[in-house]
Amino acid sequence: MRFILSLIMTLFLFIPVASAAEPLKLRLDNPLVEPMPFATPDFQPETAAANEYAVRIARVVASDLTGTGLFREIPPQAYISNVSSFASPVQYSDWRAVNAQALITGAVSVDAGGRLVVKFRLFDIFSGAEMGDGLQFAGSTDAWRRMAHKVSDAVYQRITGESGYFDSRVVFVSETGPKENRAKRLAIMDYDGANIQYLTDSSSIVLAPRFSPTGDRVLYTGYETGFPRIYLLDVSNVGRRALAMPEGTMSFAPRFAPDGRTVVFSLTTGGNTDIYRMDLNSGSLSRLTNSPAIETAPSFSPDGSQIVFESDRSGTQQLYIMSANGGEPQRISFEDGRYGTPVWSPRGDLIAFTKQAGGRFHIGVMNVDGSRERLLTSNFLDEGPTWSPNGRVIMFTRETQGVNGAPSLYSVDISGRNLRSIRTDNAASDPSWGPLQP
Amino acid sequence: MSIGTYISGIGHIGLITWAIFGGEFRSDPLPFEDVQVTTISGEEFAALTAQSIAPNVVTNVEVPVAPEVAETPELVVPEDEPEQSEVAQAPPLEVPDAPEIDVSTPAPPPEPDPPVNETDPADEVGQEAVDVVAPVPTEAPEPDVETADTTQEAVEPTDEGETVVEEVEATAPPEAGTEIVTEAEETPGAPARSIRPQARPDRLQTAQAEPEQEAEPETPATEVTETIDTSDAVAEALGAALGDTPSGPPLTPGETEGFRLAVGECWNIGALGTDSLNVIVVVGFSMDLNAKPVSSSIRLISSSGGTDDAVNRSYESARRAILRCGTSGYNLPADKYDHWKEIEITFDPTKMGIR
Amino acid sequence: MTYLKKAALMLALLGAAACTNGDRFGNNGEGGAGGPGGANGGIESGTLDPATPQYFNQTVGNTINFAVDQSTLSPSAQSVLDGQAAWLMANTTYIAVIEGHADEQGTREYNLALGARRAAAVRDYLVSKGVAGSRMRTLTYGKERPLASCSTEECYAQNRRSVTIISAAGVS
Numbered sequence: 001m002r003f004i005l006s007l008i009m010t011l012f013l014f015i016p017v018a019s020a021a022e023p024l025k026l027r028l029d030n031p032l033v034e035p036m037p038f039a040t041p042d043f044q045p046e047t048a049a050a051n052e053y054a055v056r057i058a059r060v061v062a063s064d065l066t067g068t069g070l071f072r073e074i075p076p077q078a079y080i081s082n083v084s085s086f087a088s089p090v091q092y093s094d095w096r097a098v099n100a101q102a103l104i105t106g107a108v109s110v111d112a113g114g115r116l117v118v119k120f121r122l123f124d125i126f127s128g129a130e131m132g133d134g135l136q137f138a139g140s141t142d143a144w145r146r147m148a149h150k151v152s153d154a155v156y157q158r159i160t161g162e163s164g165y166f167d168s169r170v171v172f173v174s175e176t177g178p179k180e181n182r183a184k185r186l187a188i189m190d191y192d193g194a195n196i197q198y199l200t201d202s203s204s205i206v207l208a209p210r211f212s213p214t215g216d217r218v219l220y221t222g223y224e225t226g227f228p229r230i231y232l233l234d235v236s237n238v239g240r241r242a243l244a245m246p247e248g249t250m251s252f253a254p255r256f257a258p259d260g261r262t263v264v265f266s267l268t269t270g271g272n273t274d275i276y277r278m279d280l281n282s283g284s285l286s287r288l289t290n291s292p293a294i295e296t297a298p299s300f301s302p303d304g305s306q307i308v309f310e311s312d313r314s315g316t317q318q319l320y321i322m323s324a325n326g327g328e329p330q331r332i333s334f335e336d337g338r339y340g341t342p343v344w345s346p347r348g349d350l351i352a353f354t355k356q357a358g359g360r361f362h363i364g365v366m367n368v369d370g371s372r373e374r375l376l377t378s379n380f381l382d383e384g385p386t387w388s389p390n391g392r393v394i395m396f397t398r399e400t401q402g403v404n405g406a407p408s409l410y411s412v413d414i415s416g417r418n419l420r421s422i423r424t425d426n427a428a429s430d431p432s433w434g435p436l437q438p
Numbered sequence: 439m440s441i442g443t444y445i446s447g448i449g450h451i452g453l454i455t456w457a458i459f460g461g462e463f464r465s466d467p468l469p470f471e472d473v474q475v476t477t478i479s480g481e482e483f484a485a486l487t488a489q490s491i492a493p494n495v496v497t498n499v500e501v502p503v504a505p506e507v508a509e510t511p512e513l514v515v516p517e518d519e520p521e522q523s524e525v526a527q528a529p530p531l532e533v534p535d536a537p538e539i540d541v542s543t544p545a546p547p548p549e550p551d552p553p554v555n556e557t558d559p560a561d562e563v564g565q566e567a568v569d570v571v572a573p574v575p576t577e578a579p580e581p582d583v584e585t586a587d588t589t590q591e592a593v594e595p596t597d598e599g600e601t602v603v604e605e606v607e608a609t610a611p612p613e614a615g616t617e618i619v620t621e622a623e624e625t626p627g628a629p630a631r632s633i634r635p636q637a638r639p640d641r642l643q644t645a646q647a648e649p650e651q652e653a654e655p656e657t658p659a660t661e662v663t664e665t666i667d668t669s670d671a672v673a674e675a676l677g678a679a680l681g682d683t684p685s686g687p688p689l690t691p692g693e694t695e696g697f698r699l700a701v702g703e704c705w706n707i708g709a710l711g712t713d714s715l716n717v718i719v720v721v722g723f724s725m726d727l728n729a730k731p732v733s734s735s736i737r738l739i740s741s742s743g744g745t746d747d748a749v750n751r752s753y754e755s756a757r758r759a760i761l762r763c764g765t766s767g768y769n770l771p772a773d774k775y776d777h778w779k780e781i782e783i784t785f786d787p788t789k790m791g792i793r
Numbered sequence: 794m795t796y797l798k799k800a801a802l803m804l805a806l807l808g809a810a811a812c813t814n815g816d817r818f819g820n821n822g823e824g825g826a827g828g829p830g831g832a833n834g835g836i837e838s839g840t841l842d843p844a845t846p847q848y849f850n851q852t853v854g855n856t857i858n859f860a861v862d863q864s865t866l867s868p869s870a871q872s873v874l875d876g877q878a879a880w881l882m883a884n885t886t887y888i889a890v891i892e893g894h895a896d897e898q899g900t901r902e903y904n905l906a907l908g909a910r911r912a913a914a915v916r917d918y919l920v921s922k923g924v925a926g927s928r929m930r931t932l933t934y935g936k937e938r939p940l941a942s943c944s945t946e947e948c949y950a951q952n953r954r955s956v957t958i959i960s961a962a963g964v965s
Contacts, residue, residue, distance in 0.1 A: 178942065179939060179942035180938065180939055180940065180941075180942050181938070182937070205934075205937055207901060207905075207937070208901060208902070221905075226890075226932070227930075227932055228905065228932075228933065248930065250905075250909060250931075250932070250933060252902065252905050253902040253905070266902065266905075266906060268905075268906065268909040268933070270913055271864075271909055271910045271912065271913020271914065271916070271917070271931065272910075272913075273905075273906035273909060273910075294903060294906040294907065294910065296902045296903060296905070296906050297900070297902045297903070310902075310903065312903075317900075317903055340899075340900035340902065340903050341900050341901075341902060354900050356898070356899070380944070381897065381898075383900050383901065384900070384901065399897070401944035402942075402943060402944050403942045403943050403944075405942075405944060430901070
C-alpha cells in the first residue's frame with residue numbers, strides 16, 4: 001500500500017505540474033430565462049393582534065413577486081419544512097428539495113402603541129446563506145399593504161439588482177357611462193389596483209393625469225370651464241387650480257419636468273398646437289416649438305435637458321427630440337406607421353411610445369436615438385404608456401372595440417413578456433405611474 | 439457542513455437574542471422616514487364634492503360661454519400665484535391618518551452560514567473573491583443601450599410586427615396570470631394560489647453528458663481509492679499532499695461540452711435586472727474529487743460591463759448555477775481530475791438580448 | 794313627413810333647453826342637402842322660425858364631416874358652412890362655439906390637436922365669409938365625445954366632425 005502510494009508520488013513528480021494547475025476554462029452564453037422559484041411561508045404572528053396580517057402580508061409579497069414575471073412561487077403545499085419561528089434555523093436541504101431558490105421568512109407583531117411591525121429575511125437556498133440583512137418596517141395597521149410592498153421591493157432589489165416598484169401608486173381616469181357620453185373622474189390606486197380613491201367628481205371631462213416626480217401633485221386636462229385646460233391638483237387635499245393661460249387658447253398634454261417646478265404642455269391658438277413650458281412659481285410661459293404642424297405629448301428626459309415629443313410636421317405623426325429650451329428638433333422615429341405619446345424612461349435609456357401601424361395600435365420602446373425599436377403589444381387600441389419607477393415595466397390603456405368598447409389598464413415588461421391586466425372597479429384609462437414612496 | 443451548522447447555530451442564537459430584545463432596536467431612531475399616504479376615502483370625497491360642483495352632464499354640448507364674457511383667465515401671467523381659478527376650491531381635507539412606515543434594519547442579523555461567499559450589497563465582491571478580482575472598471579453608460587436588444591424578438595416593422603407581438607403575448611409565461619388579483623378582492627386569508635408546473639423543462643436533455651450520468655466518478659487509481667475514500671476533505675488534503683492527483687488524458691470535447699451544458703442548465707438569468715444582462719462574469723472554483731463544487735472556493739475572477747450591483751447579481755446567479763447543478767456532483771471522468779479540479783467559467787448573457 | 798313636422802314642432806316648443814341637444818340631430822345636416830331636401834323645405838316654410846337655433850341646427854346644419862386625419866373642407870362641407878355664415882350674419886345676437894371632434898383611431902393628445910385644427914378650419918372659413926371672429930370660439934373634444942359608438946368606418950366617418958353650437962350672446 002505504502003509502496004504503491006510512494007510509487008504514485010514518485011510518478012507524479014515527473015509529471016509537469018504546470019498542466020495540472022491550468023484550470024478548465026469554459027464559456028456559457030445561452031442562459032435560461034425563467035422565473036426564479038421562491039417560497040414565502042406565512043409570516044409568523046408574534047402577537048395575537050398580528051394574526052390577520054401575518055398571512056395577508058405574505059400573500060401580497062408573493063403576489064408582488066410573481067406579478068413581475070421574474071419569479072414564481074413554490075406552492076405552499078409542496079413545502080417539506082415549515083418555518084416555526086422567525087429565528088429558527090432554515091433547513092436549506094428541505095427547501096432545495098422543493099427547488100426553492102429563494103426563501104422569504106417574516107414575522108409580524110402589533111406593538112404596544114398599536115403599530116404594525118413587519119420584519120423579514122431573505123435566503124439564498126443553494127448558497128445556503130442569507131441575502132443581505134433582515135429589515136423591519138413599522139407603521140399603522142392601515143398601511144399593512146404598503147409594508148408588504150416594501151418587503152417585496154427589498155427582496156426584488158436584492159435578487160435582481162434593480163430597485164422595485166411595488167410601493168408606488170398610479171393616478172388614472174376612471175370611466176363610467178356610455179361611449180358617447182363617458183363620465184370621467186380622476187382616481188388614484190396602488191400599483192396593483194388596490195385602494196382606489198377618487199380625486200375629482202365626474203361633472204366634467206378629465207384627461208391624462210400626470211404625477212409630479214414626488215407624487216404629491218397631479219397635472220391633468222379638465223373641461224370645467226367647457227374648454228380644455230390644465231389643472232394642478234394637490235393629492236393630499238384634492239385642492240386644484242387652473243394654470244393661467246393666454247385667453248382664447250386651449251391647453252392639454254401637460255407633464256412635469258424632473259425638477260417638479262416646470263411644466264411642458266401643448267397650447268393651441270388659432271388651431272395650431274405647439275409646445276410650451278411654464279414655470280409653476282412665476283407662471284412665466286415660453287414657447288418651445290413654432291411650426292404650423294401639431295406638436296404635442298412632450299416628455300422630459302430624466303436629467304431635464306431634453307424633451308421628446310410628437311409632431312406631424314413631416315406629414316405624419318413622428319417622434320422628435322429637442323433641447324429643453326426648444327431649438328431644432330431631431331426626428332428619431334423612421335419606421336412605417338404613426339408614432340405618438342412618447343415617454344422617456346426613468347433610466348434615460350429608452351423611449352416608450354404608442355404606434356399605429358397596419359390598422360392596429362402598439363406600445364413599443366426604442367433607444368433614445370431611435371434605434372432598436374421593439375413593439376411590446378398589438379391590439380385594437382393600445383395607447384398612453386407610463387413607466388414603472390424602475391423603468392422595467394410599462395402600464396398603458398387598452399381599449400376594446402365596438403359599441404360597448406371600454407378601456408382598462410394593462411402592464412407589460414419591457415421585454416414584451418408578462419402582459420397583465422390590472423383590475424379596477426370601472427373602466428380605466430390614462431395611467432400615470434408615480435414614484436416609489438419613501 | 440458542520441462548521442456551517444455551528445455558525446448557523448450561533449447566528450440563530452444571535453437572532454433569537456435580537457428577537458427577544460428587539461424592542462430596544464425599535465426605539466433606536468434608525469433611518470426612520472415617515473410616509474404620508476395622502477388620499478381620501480370615497481365618502482370623504484363625496485362629502486367634499488357634493489357641495490361644490492354644479493353638474494351639467496346631460497350631453498356633450500354645453501351651452502357655450504360667450505367669449506367676451508368668459509371668465510377664462512387673462513393672458514398676462516403675473517408674478518403672483520396663478521389665480522385660484524374659477525374652479526370650486528376644495529376645502530382642506532382631513533387626510534385619513536397617514537400610515538407612516540418606519541424602515542429599520544433590525545439587529546445585526548446573524549450570519550448563519552458564513553462559509554458561503556455571500557456578497558453583501560455593501561462590499562462589492564465576495565470576501566474571498568477580493569484577492570482574485572481584477573476589477574474591470576465598470577463602464578457605466580453602455581449597458582442600458584444593450585439591454586434594449588431583443589434581436590430575436592425584434593419585431594419587424596409593418597404587418598409582421600403584429601403577428602410576432604401577438605406571439606409574445608401568447609407565450610407569456612403561464613405562471614404569470616393575466617390579472618393582478620388584488621388582496622382587496624380576495625377573501626382575506628383564503629388567497630387563491632395558482633399551482634404551477636414544478637418541473638423545469640429539460641431543454642438540454644440531449645446533452646451528451648446525460649447518458650454518462652451513471653458513471654459516477656470514482657477516484658482514479660483503485661489503490662488510492664481505498665486510502666482516500668473516507669471523505670472528500672481527506673481526499674483533497676491527500677491530493678494536495680501528494681502534490682497531485684490523477685491527471686489522465688485531457689477531457690474529450692464531448693466531456694467538456696457535457697459539463698458545460700450541465701452547468702448551463704442551472705444558469706437562469708430570468709430574475710436579473712436588465713443591467714445585469716450586459717454583464718459578463720468569469721467565475722472560478724474548485725471541484726472536489728466527487729466533482730462537487732467546493733462552495734467556499736467560488737469566486738469572481740473578473741467581470742465586464744454593468745454597475746457593481748449588476749456585477750454582484752450576475753455573479754450570484756452564476757454561483758447559484760454552479761452549486762445548484764452540482765449538488766450531487768457533476769459528471770466528469772474521475773481519472774482526469776487534474777483537468778477539472780480547477781474551473782473557470784465565463785458567463786456571458788450578452789447574446790441573449792433582453793430577457 | 795308628418796312625423797318630421799311633429800318632431801320639429803316639439804323641438805321648437807322645447808325652446809332653449811333643446812339647444813344643447815341640437816347637435817344630436819345635426820349630422821343629418823350634410824346628408825340632408827341631398828336626400829330629404831323636400832322634407833326640410835316643408836319644415837322651413839311651416840314650422841321653424843329661421844331666426845332660432847333650432848332652425849340653425851336642423852335646417853342650416855350645424856355639423857360637417859372630415860376625411861381621415863384631415864381638416865380640409867370638402868365642397869359639401871363648404872356649402873353647409875356657407876349656410877352657417879349666412880345665418881350668423883343675419884342673426885347677429887348669436888355667438889358660436891365650434892367644436893372639433895376626431896374618431897377613436899388616434900391617440901388622445903393628437904386627437905385633441907386634430908379636433909382643434911378642424912374647429913379652426915371651420916372658424917376661418919366662417920370668418921372668410923364675413924362672420925366676425927369675435928363672435929366665435931373654437932373648442933376641441935378630440936375623441937372624447939363620439940357621435941356614433943361603433944368601431945367601424947361608418948361610425949368613424951360620423952365622428953370626424955365639427956359642430957357649430959350657437960347661443961344668444963351674453964348667455965353663459
